[in-house]
Amino acid sequence: MTDRHHLLVHGSTFAAVGDRGDISGVRGGGSPDGLFVRDARHLSRWQLTVDGAVPEVLTPVADGDAARCVLVPRGGRLEPPAHTLFREQAVGDSSFVEVLRVTSNRPVPTTVRLAVTADADFTDQFELRSDHRTYVKAGALRSREVLGDGIEFTYRRAEWCSRTSITADPAPDAVEETGTGARRLVWTLELAPHGTTELVLRVIARPHGDRRALRVPRSPAAVNEQLLESEGAFVEGVAFPTGWPELAAACARGLADLAALQIPAAGPDGEELRVPAAGAPWFLALLGRDALLTSLFALPYRPRPAAATLLALAATQATGRGPSPLAQPGKIVHEVRHGELAHFGQVPFGRYYGSVDATPLFLILLGAYVELTGDTALARRLEPHARAAVGWMLDHGGLTSRGYLVYRADEGGLANQNWKDSPGAICCADGTRPTGAVMAAGAQGYAYDALRRTAGVARTVWSDQTYAALLEQAAADLRDRFQRDFWMPERSFPALALDGAGLQVDALASDAGHLLWSGLLDKEYGEVVGRRLLEPDFFSGWGVRTLASGQPAYHPLSYHRGSVWPHDNALIALGLARYGLHDEARTVAHALVDAATATGHRLPEVLAGYGRDTHPEPVPYPHACVRESRSAAAPLALLTAVGGA
Incomplete structure (x- = not known):
């Protein structure tokens, strides 16, 4: 994230806090800060002052499962701080907890006045975009x-x-x-000579319709123990x-992030499930395409998210x-939201079906899950x-x-309803957008694979x-049609899409790699x-760009027209391996792993498209989700594609 915000994520709850x-x-600028639960901001101010002034940062908050920082009153070299503040924060289920420890640095009794200014504006996330x-x-x-x-x-x-309650x-x-x-x-706190005192502040968010008896976390340490336990369960047993x-x-x-990104959902019979959210901060919700791809990547190592995702999406099927x-x-749902604007129909995303590829x-996923696990009972239930x-x-x-x-x-x-769903993402090489109906290439590959697996x-x-x-x-006929209608002989590459008149949308795009993953192309074309x-x-x-550079439509900081997406590259690596291009698959895998290593082993949602030859570090995309489920699962897909090579 920009603006030096640090994310704390726990299921459908996340907090974004600053360095102190x-x-x-x-409002305005980059991603907003606050405590968010089910698409609403339940804390919009949480500001500490010491004796009426904002303290100075000695150690800023670092990215992790808890926010810890060290603060002191402002002063000079000749007057060292009278006391030091140690601040620790964590988020739990619909909750936020902070321990504030104040330690005196003086050999005499001292008095300190602490204040926390708090507010809850309950703003819907869509208002903050x-x-x-x-x-x-x-x-x-x-x-x-x-x-x-x-x-x-x-x-x-x-x-x-x-409601938001602060105690x-x-x-x-x-x-x-x-x-x-x-x-x-x-x-107003009285501190003994070199003494320490402690405050514990707890925030409980109660979104509309949530009548659960929530347990207030005792401390950030208790929350972190719970997070570590769930992360350990996700990682345990993976070779x-x-x-x-x-x-x-x-x-x-990635597995640890997936553990934190599990959100509640309901199955066809109302059973409680945990499914992967798309990502924080903007998409901590069930998005059909994202949950399905995440579950596919994790399937060989963690099949449970796949079963839960299938059941949750069956329950919301149109x-x-x-x-x-x-x-x-x-039709399978694209997005499920629970916020105020969705409730009153002011945004269409309460239960939104604007996706051509989720179905x-x-x-x-159903076919792959049954093939891997042999769980025929689920296949019969979902028939x-x-x-x-x-x-x-x-x-x-x-x-x-x-x-x-x-x-x-x-x-x-949404103007575009394939995975590249931003305006203008489906375009010709010169940037011209198609009119009328759109037939995106990648979706045809998914349809082919879906027909065969079913x-x-x-x-x-x-x-x-x-x-x-x-x-x-039907699958065989689709394959024959596709290679006739989409293949561009003069460029030896498939078109990105066909427009409403059946004309080729001729941009050279990474979606062709999805056709390798689905097996739609003949072997010669695929190679x-x-x-x-x-x-x-x-x-x-750092990976394959969404759009090849050199085309007028290319932009290295465009969301879908020149950036590098880890999940896109994971599918490409799987596709390259499927067609026997193992050296190429390893090249893509090593590039992504190098990018992850440069960013604390965590792959963001998307990277800028700048070349590694001109910039030795991966350049972040300015508005990317820091924790994104498909990117978190992408290293598992790379492991499947190339093993430990």
Whole structure:
């Protein structure tokens, strides 16, 4: 993240704090700070002062599962600080806890006045994005109630009600108004000579509809013990490559991040599940495509997320009864949000179906899961959902009528509905955007693989030979059509997409690597494409760019038109290995592992497209999710693709 924010993540809760552990609540610029639960900011200010002044940082917060810093009152060389403050913070389930330890540096008794200014604006995350949109909230009311040991903030709008409670031990001596809506909790502490005293502050967030009996964390140490236990369970039993310690470290870091990114979801029968969220800070929610790819990468090492993801997405599969025209029967959900704006329909993402590729990926994961685990019971339970998903691909998805999976820009939602879903991501080499319907190349590869894998499940588990044969024939026909319509002979490369008139969208893009992963291309074409992706205009030294440089549409800091995405490269590495291009797969894997090593063994959502030959360190993309589930699982995919080589 930019602006020196540090992320603390625990399931559907995250906090972004500054170098001194403060939350400013300032809007604009990069990613906002605060305590967020289920798409709403439950702490918008959390600022410490000592004797009325902001303390100076001796040791700033470092990235990790807890935020720790050391602060002192401002002073000079001739007047050393009278006391030192040791601050430690952590997030739990819908909670935030801080221990503030104050140690006297003087041989005589001293008095110190501490204050924490707190506020909760309950702003929806969509309001904090940099698109400058505003949303009307008629009748919204905020209130504050002083408690015996703290303060409670409440937000109401019609039936919507959210609360944030702050308690302290010892209780504050006073709770003061500030004139801004925030409240100042104040303590006057008497310190013995070289003595130490401690404050514990606990924050409980209660989003709308959450009626659980939440346990207040005792301390950051208790939260960290819980996190370490869950991280250990994710890492335990995975055989990391001993001959490649950097890949082993990236896998371990990724599994630990996946443990922290597990969020609650419900299955078809209401059963409680834990599924991978897409990423923090912007996408700590269930996104179909992201959860499916994450689960696929982790499947050989951790199959449980795959089963949970399949069940959660089956539970949210469209039935055609929703108000959105995108909620066509059998379609797998793109995004599920729980915030205020989604609740009142002011953003379309409460349950949003703007994805052309989540449905085939659902079928791919089901087939891969059954093949790896032999769990035929889940395949039988999900048979109606799988058949409905195939039905969507053949009917509303466009395979029968258009020959390909098709999407159209959704006004008010996503213009592009494949994995490159930013505006302008699907374009010609000169940057021209297609009009009308779009048939993205990568989605056709997913459809091909989905048909083949579902045919295998139909044949071996459902005992439906006729259905299996129909799907196999549909896959073969799709493969023949694709190589006729998408292949650009003059460039020896597939088009990025076809437009509504069936004309090729001719940008050279990394999506071709997804066709290797799905096996859609003939071997001869696949080998040509695989080697082409390692040419200097595509390969930055840190990975394959989303768009080859040298094209007018290329931009190294564009979200999808020249950047380097770890999960994109993980799919490419798997595809290269599938086509026997093992040296090329190792080149991609080593580049990504080097990038991870340079960033504390953690791969971000996306990197800038600048070449390694001109800049010796990977350049971050300015608005990337720091913890992103597909990137966290990408090292596992590399391990699958190349082993410990």
